[in-house]
Amino acid sequence: xxxxxxSELDLTSLLSLSFxxxxxxxxxxxxxxxxxxxxxxxxxxxxxxxxxxxxxxxxAEYLGITKQAVSKMVDYLEKSGYVxxxxxxxxxxGKIIVLTERGWLxxxxxxxxxxxxxxxxxxxxxxxxxxxxxxxxxxxxxxxxEDKSTMRSRPVW
Numbered sequence: 001x002x003x004x005x006x007s008e009l010d011l012t013s014l015l016s017l018s019f020x021x022x023x024x025x026x027x028x029x030x031x032x033x034x035x036x037x038x039x040x041x042x043x044x045x046x047x048x049x050x051x052x053x054x055x056x057x058x059x060a061e062y063l064g065i066t067k068q069a070v071s072k073m074v075d076y077l078e079k080s081g082y083v084x085x086x087x088x089x090x091x092x093x094g095k096i097i098v099l100t101e102r103g104w105l106x107x108x109x110x111x112x113x114x115x116x117x118x119x120x121x122x123x124x125x126x127x128x129x130x131x132x133x134x135x136x137x138x139x140x141x142x143x144x145x146e147d148k149s150t151m152r153s154r155p156v157w
Contacts, residue, residue, distance in 0.1 A: 022117055029113045035106045037080045045073060046099065046107055049083065053098035082106060 009017070023040050030038055041063070048054050048062040059070045074097055077083045082103040088094035099107065122130050 022114070025117060026110065026113050030106065030109060033109050035109060038082070038106055042073070042077060042082070043110065045070075045077070046082075046103065046110075049097055049099055049103075050107060053086070053096040055088065055094060055096055059097065077103075 027038070027040065030036065044063055045059060048059055054062070056067050056070050056074065059074075060067045063070065074083060074085065078085065080102075081100055083097050084100055085095040086098055088096045118130070125133075
């Protein structure tokens with residue numbers, strides 16, 4: 001594809017394509033490092049779990065999915081060695097989901113890969129323009145959410 005094809009796209013399409021391009025590269029690289037069983041939605045879950053863990057209800061609210069869907073996802077991640085269920089520190093009946101050592105290794109790998117992707121973007125458009133882009137997107141997201149009680153970062157695919 002040529003750059004002209006992309007220049008005709010609307011902003012939402014360009015934002016979506018830049019996001020999916022980054023996520024695809026991230027998961028290709030994670031697969032190379034032995035984390036091929038992680039899906040993009042798991043990254044959103046890991047974000048909610050770190051650093052101190054989260055309950056199933058907290059994860060369901062954060063991700064905007066049912067508790068049953070969270071339970072299935074946690075089952076999968078537990079079998080894959082990324083998370084464990086522990087007794088809740090204050091609720092004797094409850095459980096809290098926390099990352100295992102393998103989970104923390106995946107988070108560390110993700111952070112390193114995303115830093116490399118951002119560095120490559122800097123090489124393409126420059127430090128100042130990337131910072132301006134980040135600042136502008138932050139303002140847009142903040143403005144769109146300032147009158148809401150919470151802002152949720154959810155999967156968009």
